[in-house]
Amino acid sequence: xxxxxxxxxxxxxxxxxxxxxxIKVQPGDEVAADQEVIEVETNKAVMGVxxxxxxxxxxxxxxxxxxxxxxxxxxxxxxxxxxxARFTNQTVADVRKEVPKEIPGRADEEKVAAxxxxxxGAKAKVSTDGLPVPAAAKGAGFLSPRVRxxxxxxQLTVADLAGIAGTGSGNRVTIKDLENYLxxxxxxxxxxxxxxxxGVADAMRRSWSRPLAxxxxxxxxxxxxxxxxxxxxxxxxxxxAVRALALxxxxxxxxxxxxxxxxxxxxxxxxxxLAIEADGGIIVPIIxxxxxxxxxxxxxxxKELVNLGRERRISPDMQTxxxxxxxxxxxxxxxxxxxxxxxxxxxxxxxxxxxxxPRWDEAKAEFVPVTEAQITLSFDHRSLDGGGAGRLLKRxxxxxxxxxxx
Amino acid sequence: MSITYLEAIREAQAKLLRDDKxxxxxxxxxxxxxxxxxxxxxxxxxxxxxxxxxxxxxxxAMVGTAIxxxxxxxxxxxxxxxxxxxSIALNQVLNNAGTIFWRTGISCPITIRLPSGGTKxxxxxxxxxxxxxxxxxxxxxxxxxATVEDAYTMLIEAVAIDxxxxxxxxxxxxxxxxxxxxxxxxLPVGQARIARVGRDLTIVxxxxxxxxxxxxxxxxxxxxxxxxxxxxxxxxxLDTATVLASVAxxxxxxxxxxxxxxxxxxxxxxxxVAAEGFHLLDAAPARVNAKDTPIPYHPxxxxxxxxxxxxxxAKARQLLRE
Numbered sequence: 001x002x003x004x005x006x007x008x009x010x011x012x013x014x015x016x017x018x019x020x021x022x023i024k025v026q027p028g029d030e031v032a033a034d035q036e037v038i039e040v041e042t043n044k045a046v047m048g049v050x051x052x053x054x055x056x057x058x059x060x061x062x063x064x065x066x067x068x069x070x071x072x073x074x075x076x077x078x079x080x081x082x083x084x085a086r087f088t089n090q091t092v093a094d095v096r097k098e099v100p101k102e103i104p105g106r107a108d109e110e111k112v113a114a115x116x117x118x119x120x121g122a123k124a125k126v127s128t129d130g131l132p133v134p135a136a137a138k139g140a141g142f143l144s145p146r147v148r149x150x151x152x153x154x155q156l157t158v159a160d161l162a163g164i165a166g167t168g169s170g171n172r173v174t175i176k177d178l179e180n181y182l183x184x185x186x187x188x189x190x191x192x193x194x195x196x197x198x199g200v201a202d203a204m205r206r207s208w209s210r211p212l213a214x215x216x217x218x219x220x221x222x223x224x225x226x227x228x229x230x231x232x233x234x235x236x237x238x239x240x241a242v243r244a245l246a247l248x249x250x251x252x253x254x255x256x257x258x259x260x261x262x263x264x265x266x267x268x269x270x271x272x273x274l275a276i277e278a279d280g281g282i283i284v285p286i287i288x289x290x291x292x293x294x295x296x297x298x299x300x301x302x303k304e305l306v307n308l309g310r311e312r313r314i315s316p317d318m319q320t321x322x323x324x325x326x327x328x329x330x331x332x333x334x335x336x337x338x339x340x341x342x343x344x345x346x347x348x349x350x351x352x353x354x355x356x357x358p359r360w361d362e363a364k365a366e367f368v369p370v371t372e373a374q375i376t377l378s379f380d381h382r383s384l385d386g387g388g389a390g391r392l393l394k395r396x397x398x399x400x401x402x403x404x405x406x
Numbered sequence: 407m408s409i410t411y412l413e414a415i416r417e418a419q420a421k422l423l424r425d426d427k428x429x430x431x432x433x434x435x436x437x438x439x440x441x442x443x444x445x446x447x448x449x450x451x452x453x454x455x456x457x458x459x460x461x462x463x464x465x466x467a468m469v470g471t472a473i474x475x476x477x478x479x480x481x482x483x484x485x486x487x488x489x490x491x492x493s494i495a496l497n498q499v500l501n502n503a504g505t506i507f508w509r510t511g512i513s514c515p516i517t518i519r520l521p522s523g524g525t526k527x528x529x530x531x532x533x534x535x536x537x538x539x540x541x542x543x544x545x546x547x548x549x550x551x552a553t554v555e556d557a558y559t560m561l562i563e564a565v566a567i568d569x570x571x572x573x574x575x576x577x578x579x580x581x582x583x584x585x586x587x588x589x590x591x592x593l594p595v596g597q598a599r600i601a602r603v604g605r606d607l608t609i610v611x612x613x614x615x616x617x618x619x620x621x622x623x624x625x626x627x628x629x630x631x632x633x634x635x636x637x638x639x640x641x642x643x644l645d646t647a648t649v650l651a652s653v654a655x656x657x658x659x660x661x662x663x664x665x666x667x668x669x670x671x672x673x674x675x676x677x678x679v680a681a682e683g684f685h686l687l688d689a690a691p692a693r694v695n696a697k698d699t700p701i702p703y704h705p706x707x708x709x710x711x712x713x714x715x716x717x718x719x720a721k722a723r724q725l726l727r728e
Contacts, residue, residue: 146657149685168689169728175657175688 002084003058003076006051008068011042018042019067020074029057031077038062038074049074053083142172150178159205196281206343214338215389216376219397221354225371227403233299237351237373238274238328243298243406244399245324245349246270246290248392255392256323256346259383273325273345274302278309284342285314286322295406324348336374346383349396350376375400409588412580414554415446415519417588418561419483423454426481429565430457432472433485433519443487444521444580465491469498469518476516477506481565489520489574490534503570504545513568517561522550522574523614523664524696524712529703535613535665540572541642541674547571547595548642552616554585556639559592567595576614583617598645600652604634607722608652610675611662612638615713619662622718631726641671649675650683657688658725662718667695689728694721 011018018040025037036048037057060075062068079087143151143158151157164181166173193201221237228234249256250270257264270291273284285305287293293301308314323346327339330353341348352374358367377393399405409417422429431437431447437460441448451458461468465486472482486492492499499518506514524533541548547569551557557575564571593599601616602623611619616637623633634652638645653659659679661672672693679691694713702708 144657144688145684146686146688 001055001078002081004052004055004079004084004087005073006037006049006060006075006077008040008070008072008074009049010070011040011047017067017069018047020062020064021046023060023062023064025057025060027057027059031055031057051077052087053077053079055079055083142168142170144172144175146175147173147178150175154182157205159208194281196278196283200281203343204340207340210343211381212338212340212378213381213386213389214376214378215386215393216336216374217393217397218372219351219375219400220359221371221373221400223401224403225354231299232296233303235295235299236302236328237330237354238326239295239298239302240400240403240406241326241328241349241351241375241396242272242274242287242290243293243295244396245326246272246287246293247399247406248395249324250291251395252392253323255384255388257383258323258344258346259380264383267321267323271322273319273322273342274305275325275327275339275348276306276309278312278314283309283314283319284322284325285309285318286320320344326351330354330373336376338376338378341378341380347377347379347389347392349393350378352376408584408586409554410581411554411557411575411583412444412446414558414585414588415561415575416441416448416450418558419447420450420453422481422483422562422565423450423457426565428479428481429483430459430475430480431483431485432459432461432468434461434463434468434487436460436485442485444577446485446519446521446575465495466498469495469503469516472516472518473498473503473506473514476514476570477512481515481517483517483519483565485519486521488532489522489536490531492518492520492536499540499546499570499572500543504543506545507569508545514570515565515568517564517571517573519561520572520574521577523576523578524701524708525578526705526708527703528577528701528708530700533701533708535574535663537572537574537613537641538663538665538670538674541644541671542669545569546642547640548574549595549640550574550576550613551639552576552579552601552611552613552637554583555589555592558588560595560639563592563595574613578614579617593639595640596643596645598639598648599637600634600648601637602633602635604632605656606632606634607658607660607726608634608636608649608656609660609662609718609722610636610638610649610652610672612641612671613664615662615664618713618715619718621715622722625715625719626722631722633722638671638675641674644671644674644678646678646682649679650686653679653683653686657686658728659687659691660718660722660725661691661693662713663693663695664712665696667693667698670695689725692721692725694718 008018021039021041023038025031031037031051031054033054034050036050038049040047040049055077058076058078062074068074161173164173164177166177168174224237224240253266257266269289271286271288272290273286275282275284287301305314325342325345325348327348328351329337329339330351333353335352337350339348339350354371354373356369357372359370361368375393375397377389379389419431431450433442436442436447437451437458447458468484472484475482503514503516506512520536522535537548537550540546547567549560549564549571551560561573564573602620604623609619609623619635623635626633634656636649636652659676661675663670663672672695676691676693694717696713697711702711
């Protein structure tokens with residue numbers, strides 16, 4: 001009986017090879033046409049290889065965990081003469097003769113690859129044509145000098161390339177990929193990002209180079225909300241948070257120490273930033289010596305800063321330094337978030353929106369309504385651990401729930 | 407009419423002898439009936455009596471005599487039987503010819519013809535390419551024509567230049583390469599030529615390897631890959647600008663040379679592109695050279711030793727996958 005090959009199908013655009021996950025049939029098994037017999041995995045998805053026609057499995061050459069290029073023969077089906085005739089015109093590359101004979105250079109390469117296999121046990125396969133995309137993509141780690149030069153020219157950063165599927169080795173983004181991408185985005189609506197937007201983008205990218213972690217808890221805002229009515233200028237929750245964080249850090253300044261190389265830097269003064277939304281971005285002016293600034297003084301300072309912010313007159317040195325900052329994302333009606341600390345700061349405290357929640361009262365043995373908010377502390381995990389961050393956050397909550405102490 | 411690379415060299419010498427009384431040819435058996443080892447001077451002794459002179463078998467004496475004649479205002483052409491033997495005259499070429507003008511202000515317009523490169527079965531002493539060695543030393547110009555046209559115009563230019571010129575003619579091209587007619591003028595020395603236009607990869611080559619490179623480009627074209635091929639024409643001066651402009655278009659560089667790899671012309675090309683055009687490269691530059699062993703006699707070994715179009719195709723493919 002004639003044999004019809006089972007071929008690795010084209011599994012999608014820019015996919016050149018796939019790895020065998022499982023083989024569902026054995027030689028001798030009867031199979032129907034289009035029956036899934038082999039499961040393969042690409043860097044995008046797991047897919048099935050189906051039989052070209054009905055018949056019996058003659059043999060399976062493919063092996064599990066091995067990677068084969070598109071068009072490779074994975075096995076054969078014993079088929080009827082009629083079915084076989086339909087496939088005789090198709091030319092296929094045999095798995096065992098993967099490297100075409102007429103190109104001696106390629107044969108050399110395979111020998112080198114085979115030697116490498118002996119060395120490190122990892123099998124390096126050479127695919128038949130085109131620019132292959134490895135099945136196990138490691139991500140685009142390498143940027144060629146040319147890509148870097150072009151990026152510098154266009155003021156692009158690595159983060160801007162995140163949307164490009166690279167076609168180079170190891171999925172790296174080649175200059176062609178970059179130029180194609182640039183051509184493609186040209187058809188979309190574009191506007192220049194404001195200076196403040198670009199500034200925030202730069203700060204966030206730099207900050208993201210650190211391992212950041214977040215701890216969270218809830219805080220009862222009722223004492224604070226009652227306290228603020230009695231205070232002059234009615235300080236907002238964010239100012240209470242600045243004050244609470246400042247006092248907590250004054251007790252334990254090491255918690256906000258900055259790690260530079262193998263040394264920990266501890267600030268001389270408890271300087272806390274306060275995030276203020278401004279035209280198309282966010283600015284974080286620093287309140288110097290916040291632990292020595294009373295809530296009443298903070299109210300005045302805050303008003304001053306908001307006005308300066310509106311006039312866009314908060315100078316760069318008013319935003320530099322500081323060990324920590326407060327983001328009152330609750331003003332947007334948000335309950336919870338993981339703000340990113342500024343690149344030169346170690347942590348950022350986030351305060352969510354207050355919500356009436358039932359809280360179990362042990363004394364009364366019943367649920368009582370309280371205004372509860374979620375409170376988060378995002379920090380640089382290189383210099384601070386979950387325990388240290390948790391203790392600091394706990395102390396901030398204690399202070400916020402006892403506003404008379406602030 | 408069809409004219410070979412070797413005939414172009416002979417024709418250029420005939421024209422030089424005809425047009426300039428200062429020109430004379432000096433070499434082993436150049437004035438005999440055979441006309442040198444490869445008949446590059448066949449018939450010239452008869453046509454120009456007393457100006458095509460046989461020398462003793464001493465490359466050292468040949469070049470030394472020619473240097474003296476050049477300093478006295480003559481324009482000698484020295485024929486080496488094989489490039490390999492010019493090593494015997496290294497002292498005269500490097501220490502004398504290359505330095506005279508810089509030491510004395512007196513020009514030394516000699517042209518040394520080196521029948522270079524490999525042919526099947528020629529072995530270690532009759533196959534070598536010496537262009538990298540001569541290019542290393544200051545004061546010399548090194549030409550490596552790859553076409554019949556360049557063989558003709560560049561030899562005429564070599565004699566016109568006041569500096570000593572090492573003219574590397576390729577033995578493999580002597581009979582293989584044919585042109586319809588000889589040109590009246592060519593590109594000046596130091597200017598490379600884009601032999602084939604492409605956009606995916608730049609192959610920089612010269613002499614016989616240009617043709618292997620063009621064949622490789624042709625093979626890759628069948629796969630839809632567009633390879634640009636640059637013919638350096640002269641390796642010293644080296645036309646860095648044309649090479650860089652090509653790499654700017656393609657982002658990838660493959661340098662191909664027939665000579666040994668260590669410190670060769672391909673190394674120089676890559677060094678210059680890496681130093682001056684690092685920002686143009688989208689992949690690490692690569693090169694294809696002969697193997698770093700003496701050149702073997704056996705035809706099969708020789709074929710494996712010398713870069714072939716298949717080896718260039720394989721390397722280009724690898725580079726295009728980067």
